[in-house]
Amino acid sequence: MSATETLTQxxxxxxxxxxxxxKLRANKGAIVGFGIVIFFAFLAVAAPILPIADPxxxxxxxxxxxxxxxxxxxxxxxxxxxxxxxxxxxxxSLMAGVFSVAIAVAxxxxxxxxxxxxxxxVDMIVSRVTEAFxxxxxxxxxxxxxxxxGPSLSNAMIAIGLSAMPIFIRLTRGQVLAVKQEDYVxxxxxxxxxHAQIMTRYILPNAFQPILVQATLTIATxxxxxxxxxxxxxxQQPPAPSWGSMLNTAKNFLSQAPWMAMWPGAAIxxxxxxxxxxxxxxRDALDPREA
Numbered sequence: 001m002s003a004t005e006t007l008t009q010x011x012x013x014x015x016x017x018x019x020x021x022x023k024l025r026a027n028k029g030a031i032v033g034f035g036i037v038i039f040f041a042f043l044a045v046a047a048p049i050l051p052i053a054d055p056x057x058x059x060x061x062x063x064x065x066x067x068x069x070x071x072x073x074x075x076x077x078x079x080x081x082x083x084x085x086x087x088x089x090x091x092x093s094l095m096a097g098v099f100s101v102a103i104a105v106a107x108x109x110x111x112x113x114x115x116x117x118x119x120x121x122v123d124m125i126v127s128r129v130t131e132a133f134x135x136x137x138x139x140x141x142x143x144x145x146x147x148x149x150g151p152s153l154s155n156a157m158i159a160i161g162l163s164a165m166p167i168f169i170r171l172t173r174g175q176v177l178a179v180k181q182e183d184y185v186x187x188x189x190x191x192x193x194x195h196a197q198i199m200t201r202y203i204l205p206n207a208f209q210p211i212l213v214q215a216t217l218t219i220a221t222x223x224x225x226x227x228x229x230x231x232x233x234x235x236q237q238p239p240a241p242s243w244g245s246m247l248n249t250a251k252n253f254l255s256q257a258p259w260m261a262m263w264p265g266a267a268i269x270x271x272x273x274x275x276x277x278x279x280x281x282x283r284d285a286l287d288p289r290e291a
Contacts, residue, residue, distance in 0.1 A: 030281020036274030096226035103161025112172025175207035
């Protein structure tokens with residue numbers, strides 16, 4: 001067997017998966033976070049088959065009704081069932097969180113990988129552009145991009161993804177700068193492996209754990225951003241349900257129908273807490289410095 005074959009077949013140094021899984025199971029906060037996320041994800045996926053009312057059906061005889069046996073979460077200003085709108089709104093919020101972060105990772109990681117690996121003028125250009133984006137508040141950037149692209153859920157996801165992209169560029173660049181000095185990377189260079197092989201087979205896998213943790217935490221931020229954009233009329237468009245747009249409507253009836261604001265606000269709070277707990281648990285479980 002040649003030196004090149006031996007090197008390329010050697011396992012990439014990484015934290016033991018079984019050890020990380022044991023630590024994750026022992027973290028009660030992380031388990032609670034996973035439970036919350038799985039619960040809302042189930043509601044979002046199963047919304048079409050759940051025995052709930054039509055989220056768009058209005059009833060002029062049930063306007064702003066308080067929670068009851070017929071409407072567990074009450075009704076809104078035009079008689080729509082809030083429970084069904086909450087469940088369908090979970091689809092918009094979770095989809096926005098996951099897809100916007102996927103956009104940020106898909107765009108940010110390659111730029112950070114190239115900047116950290118090659119350095120020089122590539123690093124200078126990518127770093128200066130990234131710093132310019134990071135100088136602007138995340139939510140302000142997302143609002144500006146969403147307003148430019150036009151109000152819709154898909155455009156809101158693109159705006160949030162582009163606004164979060166610099167975070168992953170900077171994180172990936174820092175991880176690559178640390179990993180590329182390791183002995184196994186130097187060994188890969190010494191046997192003549194190309195840049196693409198070294199980056200994809202040796203550097204990126206060993207830099208991906210912090211990226212995964214950051215992605216989990218950023219989903220929570222993206223959900224808040226989507227709710228904010230929908231609240232401002234730049235996200236999910238009525239009559240399609242969205243927690244942010246539900247809060248926008250509820251703000252006019254806080255004294256007459258407080259349940260209209262209570263349920264979407266509680267849902268946003270719980271989902272964000274769930275993703276943050278899950279992200280903190282993953283960070284602790286994947287931290288190689290922890291025993």
